[in-house]
Amino acid sequence: MVERRPLADFLTHLVLVLGVGIVALPVWLAFVASSLTPEQVLDAPMSLIPGDQLGVNYLHVLTQGSTPLKSLLFNSAVSALVIACGKIAISVLSAFAVVYFRFPGRALCFWLIFLTLMLPVEVRILPTFQVVASLGLLDSYAGLTIPLMASATATFLFRQFFLSVPEELAEAARIDGAGPMRFFWSILLPLARTQIAALFVILFIYGWNQYLWPLMVTTREDYYTAVIGIKRMISGGDAATEWNLVMTTAILVMLPPALVVLLMQKWFVKGLVESEK
Amino acid sequence: MEKRTVFRSAWLPYALVAPQLAVTLVFFIWPAAQALYQSVFVEDAFGIHVEFVGLANFRALLADPYYAQSFATTALFALCVAALSLGSALLLAVLANRVVRGAAAYKTLIIWPYAVAPVVAGVLWLFLFDPSVGTLGLVLKKIGVDWNPLLNGAQAMSMVVLAAAWKQVSYNFVFFLAGLQAIPKSLLEAAAIDGAGPATRFWKIVFPLLSPTAFFLLVVNVIYAFFDTFGVIDAATQGGPSKATEVLVYKVFHDGFKGQDFGAAAAQSVILMAIVIALTVAQFRYLEKRVNY
Numbered sequence: 268m269v270e271r272r273p274l275a276d277f278l279t280h281l282v283l284v285l286g287v288g289i290v291a292l293p294v295w296l297a298f299v300a301s302s303l304t305p306e307q308v309l310d311a312p313m314s315l316i317p318g319d320q321l322g323v324n325y326l327h328v329l330t331q332g333s334t335p336l337k338s339l340l341f342n343s344a345v346s347a348l349v350i351a352c353g354k355i356a357i358s359v360l361s362a363f364a365v366v367y368f369r370f371p372g373r374a375l376c377f378w379l380i381f382l383t384l385m386l387p388v389e390v391r392i393l394p395t396f397q398v399v400a401s402l403g404l405l406d407s408y409a410g411l412t413i414p415l416m417a418s419a420t421a422t423f424l425f426r427q428f429f430l431s432v433p434e435e436l437a438e439a440a441r442i443d444g445a446g447p448m449r450f451f452w453s454i455l456l457p458l459a460r461t462q463i464a465a466l467f468v469i470l471f472i473y474g475w476n477q478y479l480w481p482l483m484v485t486t487r488e489d490y491y492t493a494v495i496g497i498k499r500m501i502s503g504g505d506a507a508t509e510w511n512l513v514m515t516t517a518i519l520v521m522l523p524p525a526l527v528v529l530l531m532q533k534w535f536v537k538g539l540v541e542s543e544k
Numbered sequence: 545m546e547k548r549t550v551f552r553s554a555w556l557p558y559a560l561v562a563p564q565l566a567v568t569l570v571f572f573i574w575p576a577a578q579a580l581y582q583s584v585f586v587e588d589a590f591g592i593h594v595e596f597v598g599l600a601n602f603r604a605l606l607a608d609p610y611y612a613q614s615f616a617t618t619a620l621f622a623l624c625v626a627a628l629s630l631g632s633a634l635l636l637a638v639l640a641n642r643v644v645r646g647a648a649a650y651k652t653l654i655i656w657p658y659a660v661a662p663v664v665a666g667v668l669w670l671f672l673f674d675p676s677v678g679t680l681g682l683v684l685k686k687i688g689v690d691w692n693p694l695l696n697g698a699q700a701m702s703m704v705v706l707a708a709a710w711k712q713v714s715y716n717f718v719f720f721l722a723g724l725q726a727i728p729k730s731l732l733e734a735a736a737i738d739g740a741g742p743a744t745r746f747w748k749i750v751f752p753l754l755s756p757t758a759f760f761l762l763v764v765n766v767i768y769a770f771f772d773t774f775g776v777i778d779a780a781t782q783g784g785p786s787k788a789t790e791v792l793v794y795k796v797f798h799d800g801f802k803g804q805d806f807g808a809a810a811a812q813s814v815i816l817m818a819i820v821i822a823l824t825v826a827q828f829r830y831l832e833k834r835v836n837y
Contacts, residue, residue: 275742279639280646286636287653290713293668294660296679300671312682357563364560367551376561383572385824389771389793390816393800393809394575394582402570414571417564434548447551476661478775483801494661498779501667510671517664524659532652539658539715540722 294521300514301325308510324515336516339493342411343475344523346492349412350474351467354421359459362425363451367437384419388480396483410484411492415477421466424541428462429455465538468531472524493520576817582810601811610787611795611812618791621705622769626762629709633716634758638746640717641724651721658714662772666779669707693781697788700781704789707780708773715768716761723757724750763827770819792816 300308301324302317329337364370365377388395395414404410432455440450481492491499497516501508528535586597605611640650657665673681675692684691693700727750735745774793777783783790783798790798796816800809 272742276643279642283636283639283643283650286632286639287650290654290657290710293665293672293710294657296672297668309677313677313679315679357567361561361564364557366547368553368557368560369550370557373557376565379568379573380564383568385821386572386576386817387771387820389774389796390813390820391572391575391579392797393806393813394578395571396801397578398571398575413567417567417572422564430547437547437551441551447553447556450551472659476659476663476775478661478663478778479797494663494775497667498663498775501670501779510674510677513667514671517667521660521664524661525656528656528659529652532655535658536655536718536722539718 294518297514297517300511301518303511305509305511320511324511325519328512328515328519334488334491334496336493336496336519338489339491339496340519340523342408342490343493343520345408346411346477346481347471347474349408350415350477351470353412353416354418354470355463355466357416358418358421359425359456359463362422362429363455365422366426366429367447367450380417380419380422382419383417388415392479392483399484405484406487406490408490411481411490412474415474415480418470421470424462424466425459428459432458461534461537462541464531465534465541467538468527468535469538471527475524496520579810579813579817582806583814586807597807601807602815605808605811605815613787614790614792614795617701617787617789618770621701621708621773621789621791622766624701624705625708625712625769625773626765628705629712629716629765630758630761632709633713634720634754636713637717637720637724638750641721651717654717655714657711658718660711662708662711662775663779665707665711666704666776669703669710670780673703693785695785697785700785700789704773704776704780708769708776711776712765712768716765719757719761720754723754727753760827763823767820767823770816770823 296313296315299315299317300313302319302321303314304318304320307314307318307320329335361376361380365373399405399410399414404413436454437450440454445453476494477492478494478498481490481495482498485491485495493516497513497520500513500516583601584596584598586595586601636650636654640647640654643650660668670678672678673684673691673693675681675685675694681691690696691699693703731749732745735749740748770791771793773791774797777789777791777794781789783794792812793816796809796812799805799812803809
């Protein structure tokens with residue numbers, strides 16, 4: 268701080284607290300609604316203090332209904348983990364090949380991977396759906412995850428990191444008689460630990476929050492993800508929306524990725540900033 | 545930059561890139577080519593007869609007043625989301641960079657909405673602004689606003705803009721804060737000794753040094769508003785009322801998946817691809833500049 272200004276300091280904290288309050292407001296109200304009975308939510312204006320229905324609502328949402336949320340959460344967890352791990356695995360391998368080998372077609376590979384950056388799933392949604400349908404992958408974990416796995420950003424991140432690894436390491440490994448895969452497993456991969464952790468946080472959230480793609484490739488309820496589940500609760504047509512249960516679901520759906528962000532905050536910020544370089 | 549030490553193998557590099565390339569070719573390049581191909585054909589309702597029509601799909605699209613309207617809606621939406629989320633994130637980042645005590649706590653409390661899925665953000669704000677039970681909807685009614693986003697297009701638009709911007713503030717905040725922390729303290733202290741007040745220091749030193757970050761974030765925010773907000777819109781308004789919030793990505797989904805008009809949807813996809821390519825090129829031009837900075 269350059270100079271002392273007690274009034275400015277006070278105003279700074281005041282605006283920051285207000286900002287944090289506005290950011291938290293929707294989630295606080297969702298939490299309050301998830302602890303009330305449907306009548307209490309409809310009794311406008313809704314109370315701003317949590318009620319005593321917390322346990323009842325969460326138990327109901329997790330276990331009751333035609334598709335209890337716990338199975339949807341399981342599907343979300345499986346696809347988020349498979350997408351994150353799959354993306355990291357195929358990206359780290361191709362970055363290794365592009366950096367540590369010279370082979371005919373290297374530039375072409377690089378450009379093909381780069382192109383994926385320009386083709387977000389929202390843009391090529393229909394033809395991708397047709398391809399996945401013709402491969403018979405609708406309503407399967409493979410269909411939910413594999414089409415989202417190619418990643419230019421992850422490949423670039425690893426390429427950038429490998430380029431910064433000192434030459435001497437590869438030379439020393441070669442002199443000691445290590446082949447390329449031995450070098451990769453024993454030296455490169457352990458060095459890339461922080462990059463892998465950072466990417467994992469970003470990609471887990473990416474996978475968990477996918478909406479349009481699961482919406483298209485799943486028609487059977489046993490393959491719905493949690494994010495699809497919450498959308499289906501509010502499109503009930505004429506039936507009145509049970510806001511207390513919808514908000515209970517919303518809290519449960521955002522809890523896992525929010526926990527990942529909060530518990531792995533250091534890697535999250537690193538991954539966010541570095542994957543855009 | 546190239547490695548001097550490389551390994552030699554005739555087959556290993558191909559095996560290493562094979563999984564990435566397979567996914568890329570099957571799920572990215574093939575569908576994109578398919579979209580290009582379908583955009584110049586018209587298919588009859590039963591999918592039996594296919595006819596080459598050249599650019600007729602594009603011509604029909606550009607003559608369609610609904611498409612022009614969707615373009616204008618998307619531009620307005622992207623502009624509002626970018627302005628709102630960049631402005632508030634910059635304010636919060638400047639303030640958080642200023643405080644000595646509690647900076648880490650503020651940071652933690654601001655970054656977590658990044659983890660919220662767009663659909664969930666849409667549902668949360670839909671509840672907040674519900675005209676009969678929503679807390680903010682009732683406040684608006686109490687102060688005399690005839691609030692009903694289910695009927696009023698402008699109100700529906702402001703609701704989805706708020707929801708989309710709310711989710712993006714945390715991302716912008718992280719980048720602005722990193723940019724601010726990279727500004728050397730000595731510069732600011734030297735300016736202060738020369739008699740520059742806080743406002744002068746911000747506009748003459750901090751803001752120019754932050755402008756590359758701001759430009760990068762502008763591009764990212766526009767891409768976000770164009771392509772990643774499908775969930776917000778689908779949950780909060782479904783493109784309504786009377787198409788007031790039907791952005792381009794929502795229209796592709798609606799025309800193609802629900803309306804089964806593959807030719808028109810493919811032509812829309814091709815136009816969207818052109819937009820992403822233009823934005824990505826803009827982003828990389830910026831990266832080149834930053835390297836030379």
